[in-house]
Amino acid sequence: MNGASREALAAARERLDALTDSTSVDVAQLADELAAVTALLDREAGLRRVLTDPAQPGDAKADLVRRLIGGQIGGAAADLVAGTTRARWSQSRDLVDALEELANTADLTEAEKTGTLDDVEDELFRFGRIVTSSIELRAALTDRAAGARAKTELLHRLLGGRAKPVTERLVTRLVTAPRGRSLEAGLESLSRLAAERRDRMVAVVTSAVPLSDGQKRRLGAALAKLYGRRMHLNLDVDPGVLGGIRVQVGDEVINGSLADRLDEAARRMAS
Known part of the structure; x- marks a missing residue:
């Protein structure tokens, strides 16, 4: 706007x-x-x-x-x-x-x-990762031929009792009324809006192994200092990273993974 x-x-x-x-x-x-x-x-x-x-x-x-x-x-x-x-x-x-x-x-x-905003942020992120990893689920949730009622029932089976009621309501509205957006874009928008409730940004952190609590605290502090705002970390594990971490904040990517450093070294050697 x-x-x-x-x-x-x-x-x-x-x-x-x-x-x-x-x-x-x-x-x-x-x-x-x-x-x-x-x-x-x-x-x-x-x-x-x-x-x-x-x-x-x-x-x-x-x-x-x-x-x-x-x-x-x-x-x-x-x-x-x-x-x-x-x-x-x-x-x-x-x-x-x-x-x-x-x-x-x-x-x-x-x-x-109700003190559940952090949970809702995490649940939105995790649901996005589930959708990304399941072609069948994504197809069912984005099928234009399927009615809103069928999609609502499917989401209730997936999220009911497992996620906060707010998360289920937000996802259900997005899926049943996407308004021309992709499911992934809609979930990203919701995550961003949730972060803004606490005047903070979202960083998607991908690492080869789960980060310890100490590593998460240090990373969060470093990113907050870099961007001048508090950070909410959405954590993902991908063994393909090989080592280090990959951080995405909005459209900006901070790459510290071993795999990317190897790719960069290979490109330099080839040139």
């Missing part, structure tokens, strides 16, 4: 924070209702364009939201959605992206409140 949309999203995040700080708001219900509105606007391009039309007064668009969906969702969700439509958006799709982010953030806020 850029320009007006970025400002509108920032304001919406502040309103969401205010709502989730209230003990009277059911945050899980709020997340589900925001996700339902996201799905509605994703389907209804005409309505989406009306609600983001800069020529229409903000109050008129907010009133339209209340007339259309005010009786189908709770007051907190209706107020939040109405507030987003008062803002200016650079593109109509930005409003839908923002509502989806708000829904996911509400669930992650609930995890933060």
Whole structure:
């Protein structure tokens, strides 16, 4: 997002924070209702364009939201959605992206409140690795011919009782409403959003053998110093690394593996 949309999203995040700080708001219900509105606007391009039309007064668009969906969702969700439509958006799709982010953030806020956010981050990462390693599972979860109910039931069999309820809700929404993204990209986006709840970045660390607690602490401290922000480490083991570690932070890769050093030496010899 850029320009007006970025400002509108920032304001919406502040309103969401205010709502989730209230003990009277059911945050899980709020997340589900925001996700339902996201799905509605994703389907209804005409309505989406009306609600983001800069020529229409903000109050008129907010009133339209209340007339259309005010009786189908709770007051907190209706107020939040109405507030987003008062803002200016650079593109109509930005409003839908923002509502989806708000829904996911509400669930992650609930995890933060219950002290399970670290678990959710780890579970999202591990589920991504499971999907990557299983062609059959990925095919089942991304099959366009399979209905949302079948995918939901499959995910419940996989995650129910094994992962936090927040993790299951987030993954289920992603799988049943991917909105044009790959499953891997969606999971990465969720992991990034979870890390941002604690103002930290995500580092994917691949090593030949599991790192000790001391190694993890030292690596985390070194990366935090390098990037100027706290780090959440997603740990993966790959014997093919041969030695050392490989660290990826966003699009940047810090390669310290023996295998990569051997490859580099071979390239130098060949040249």
